[in-house]
Amino acid sequence: MNGSCLGRGNEDPGRPIRFTGREIAGVEDLREAVPGADLAVTQLSAAPCRGALAHAIHGDLTLTLGRITGDLRLRGVMAAGAAALVVVLEQTPDPGEGRPTEWGHDVQAGDLLILPDGGEREARQHGLTAYAALTAPLERLRDRAGAFDGLADDRPWSACARLRPQLALGLHIELKARLELLAWEGSLLTPQAQAALRDGAVDGFLTALADGVRREPRRQGWINSARILRQVEDHLDQRPGRAVAIPELCQALSLSRRTLNRAFEEGLGVGPRTYLRLRALSAARKALVAGREAGASVTQVALEHGFWELGRFSVTYRAMFGESPSQTLRGR
Known part of the structure; x- marks a missing residue:
C-alpha cells in the first residue's frame, strides 16, 4: 500500500x-x-x-x-x-x-x-x-x-x-x-x-x-444525566463572567433541584454547586496562564471569575492545582 x-x-x-x-x-x-x-x-x-x-x-x-x-x-x-x-x-x-x-x-x-x-x-x-x-x-x-x-x-x-x-x-x-x-x-x-x-x-x-x-448496528441515545449537563453548560456559556445560582439553573432548564443534583452526581460525581466552583477554578487557571504575556494580575483574574475573597481563592487554588495563583501566573 x-x-x-x-x-x-x-x-x-x-x-x-x-x-x-x-x-x-x-x-x-x-x-x-x-x-x-x-x-x-x-x-x-x-x-x-x-x-x-x-x-x-x-x-x-x-x-x-x-x-x-x-x-x-x-x-x-x-x-x-x-x-x-x-x-x-x-x-x-x-x-x-x-x-x-x-x-x-x-x-x-x-x-x-x-x-x-x-x-x-x-x-x-x-x-x-x-x-x-x-x-x-x-x-x-x-x-x-x-x-x-x-x-x-x-x-x-x-x-x-x-x-x-x-x-x-x-x-x-x-x-x-x-x-x-x-x-x-x-x-x-x-x-x-x-x-x-x-x-x-x-x-x-x-x-x-x-x-x-x-x-452494534443501533446508535446509543444520550443518557439523560449527560443531556442535562450539556444544557447546564450551554446556559453557563451564554452568560460568561456572571455568577449563576442553582435556582436560576433549575428555572431556566425547567428542572427540579433533585433532578439537577442527581444528574451531576451520576455524570460527574459532584453536586452542581461544587461543579460551578470547580469550573470557575479551572477557567481561572487558564486565564492566569494566558495572562503571562498580557500583564494580568491574580486579583484581576480572581474577581473576573467570581472569587471575591482573595485569601480563600489562593488557598483553594493551591489545594486544587498544587501551586499558588501567582506561581501559575509567573510560569513556575
Missing part, C-alpha cells in the same frame, strides 16, 4: 510526516487533545492533570497518541473540519469513582469513539487514560473505508457514538505499537517507512470501526 491509496487530500505521498508533541502540565494543555480540537476542561479534584500528547501530521490527516492522568470533565468539538476516530488503549479509573463516561455511556479499554465533523466530546475521565486518535476530512476516510464491510455508506459517520469492537488482542497491540513508533521514532524513518506505518494505523482504526458497526 502506498500513500495515494488514502484518497484525495492536501498531501504529497513522498513528503515526510511532521511530528509535534507536548507535555501536559494542567487543564489548559488539553484544549487541543488532537490538532484542531477546542475542548473546555474542568478539573474535578486535586488529582493532578498530567501526561503527554504526540501527533503525526501528514497533510490533513493526523494520528495522535495521548496519555493523561487526572479527574476531568471534557467537553467541546473534537475536530473542526474533520471526522475523528478514537480508540481507548488503556483505562485505569480511580478506585471507588465509578466508570469513566462518554455521552453518559461507560467507557473502557478497547472502546472506539466516532465523532463526525464538528462532533462534540462529552466525557468524564479519572485515573489514567491512554488513547489513539485518527482525524481527517470525512471524504478522505470514506475513500479508504469503502474497502471495509459496512463502511461504504453514511450511516457509520452520521452521529457521535461509542462502539465496543471485539478485536483480537493482537490487532489492538499492533495499532498501539505502530503509533508509538511513529510518535517517538518517526522522524528518524524514511518517508516510505513513515507512510507504511501511517497506512497500517489507518487500516487498524477502520478495522475496529467495521467490527464495531457490525456488532
Whole structure:
C-alpha cells in the first residue's frame, strides 16, 4: 500500500510526516487533545492533570497518541473540519469513582469513539487514560473505508457514538505499537517507512470501526444525566463572567433541584454547586496562564471569575492545582 491509496487530500505521498508533541502540565494543555480540537476542561479534584500528547501530521490527516492522568470533565468539538476516530488503549479509573463516561455511556479499554465533523466530546475521565486518535476530512476516510464491510455508506459517520469492537488482542497491540513508533521514532524513518506505518494505523482504526458497526448496528441515545449537563453548560456559556445560582439553573432548564443534583452526581460525581466552583477554578487557571504575556494580575483574574475573597481563592487554588495563583501566573 502506498500513500495515494488514502484518497484525495492536501498531501504529497513522498513528503515526510511532521511530528509535534507536548507535555501536559494542567487543564489548559488539553484544549487541543488532537490538532484542531477546542475542548473546555474542568478539573474535578486535586488529582493532578498530567501526561503527554504526540501527533503525526501528514497533510490533513493526523494520528495522535495521548496519555493523561487526572479527574476531568471534557467537553467541546473534537475536530473542526474533520471526522475523528478514537480508540481507548488503556483505562485505569480511580478506585471507588465509578466508570469513566462518554455521552453518559461507560467507557473502557478497547472502546472506539466516532465523532463526525464538528462532533462534540462529552466525557468524564479519572485515573489514567491512554488513547489513539485518527482525524481527517470525512471524504478522505470514506475513500479508504469503502474497502471495509459496512463502511461504504453514511450511516457509520452520521452521529457521535461509542462502539465496543471485539478485536483480537493482537490487532489492538499492533495499532498501539505502530503509533508509538511513529510518535517517538518517526522522524528518524524514511518517508516510505513513515507512510507504511501511517497506512497500517489507518487500516487498524477502520478495522475496529467495521467490527464495531457490525456488532452494534443501533446508535446509543444520550443518557439523560449527560443531556442535562450539556444544557447546564450551554446556559453557563451564554452568560460568561456572571455568577449563576442553582435556582436560576433549575428555572431556566425547567428542572427540579433533585433532578439537577442527581444528574451531576451520576455524570460527574459532584453536586452542581461544587461543579460551578470547580469550573470557575479551572477557567481561572487558564486565564492566569494566558495572562503571562498580557500583564494580568491574580486579583484581576480572581474577581473576573467570581472569587471575591482573595485569601480563600489562593488557598483553594493551591489545594486544587498544587501551586499558588501567582506561581501559575509567573510560569513556575
